Amino acid sequence: MDAVSEARTLAQSGLGLEEILAHLRSHGVDFGDSMWVLAKAGILPPGAAKKAVFDSLTWADRRGRHVAFHEDVVRIADDLAALTGPSQQSGDQVPVISDVPRRFGDQVPVVSAKPGVER
Incomplete structure (x- = not known):
């Protein structure tokens, strides 16, 4: 069963949002994907899903x-x-x-301002 179907089934069985998020995380669904799963499963609209995941106890250590x-x-x-x-x-x-000055070293790709122009 995919994460969206699983989350939907858990919600329909009466599990709360925190329990659903904890289940998703324990099964390898990351912070950002948890937002997507809640929205795609129809549990919350996208904006509310983002806020719910961000404010959750499940993801408090990553906030x-x-x-x-x-x-x-x-x-x-x-x-x-x-x-x-x-x-x-x-x-x-x-x-x-x-x-642009950056903190991440020289591994940032060089992107041209205009198509076909190399820098």
Whole structure:
């Protein structure tokens, strides 16, 4: 039985959300996939599923990592917005990912600003 069917069956049998999440995690379903499973199984709408998983006791030990990840994403998006400025709408070439300072070493792929342009 797949995780979606399993979660649906568990919900229909009267198990609570925390018990369903604990079951999913013990069977290898990760944090992000738990949100997807709850939504796909019709247990919660996507936004509520995200909040339920984030706020759950089952995933409390991972919450700090996910908050830090989202803060990094926002910071990087802000950095990119500051680098590109309003010229992006005029069709000018914008800086590429390789121009953005990063903490993760040199393993980030170099992406060109325009198709067919190598950097």
